[in-house]
Amino acid sequence: MESDCLFCRIVAGEIPATIVRETDKTLAFRDITPKAPVHVLVIPKEHYADVATLGQGDPALAGEVLATAATVAEEEGLLGDGFRLMFNTGAYGGQEVFHVHAHLLGGAPLGPMLA
Numbered sequence: 001m002e003s004d005c006l007f008c009r010i011v012a013g014e015i016p017a018t019i020v021r022e023t024d025k026t027l028a029f030r031d032i033t034p035k036a037p038v039h040v041l042v043i044p045k046e047h048y049a050d051v052a053t054l055g056q057g058d059p060a061l062a063g064e065v066l067a068t069a070a071t072v073a074e075e076e077g078l079l080g081d082g083f084r085l086m087f088n089t090g091a092y093g094g095q096e097v098f099h100v101h102a103h104l105l106g107g108a109p110l111g112p113m114l115a
């Protein structure tokens with residue numbers, strides 16, 4: 001755990017969050033400022049700064065994040081109409097919280113990502 005990391009503090013229970021799914025190694029909770037009718041963040045409990053570090057450092061854990069995202073998508077009723085799963089990465093990617101997180105977005109048409 002990194003004590004100055006917002007999402008590590010959510011994992012530790014120090015900051016409240018609306019948790020929708022928890023596994024041994026992952027956590028899914030609702031984004032505090034939702035950008036779609038469904039907007040859930042899916043993270044590994046272990047701290048990795050971004051998806052590049054996670055994907056190279058622990059590909060099995062990256063797979064568990066994807067599995068949790070898929071289960072939450074199903075539970076939120078997104079499988080039929082579809083959804084977007086997105087990892088903002090680094091400055092150019094618009095990442096603001098440097099604990100890797102997948103944005104699961106759905107519940108309405110999201111349009112093309114690169115308009």
Ligand code: 5GP
Nearest residue numbers: 017029030031032033088094095096097098
């Ligand atoms: P990023 O830009 O790093 O990909 O996305 C960070 C996301 O975290 C944003 O969508 C933002 O709304 C969300 N966020 C920031 N602070 C909090 C918080 O304290 N709780 C929750 N649940 N989400 C947060």
Ligand code: ZN
Nearest residue numbers: 005008047099
């Ligand atoms: Zn962290």
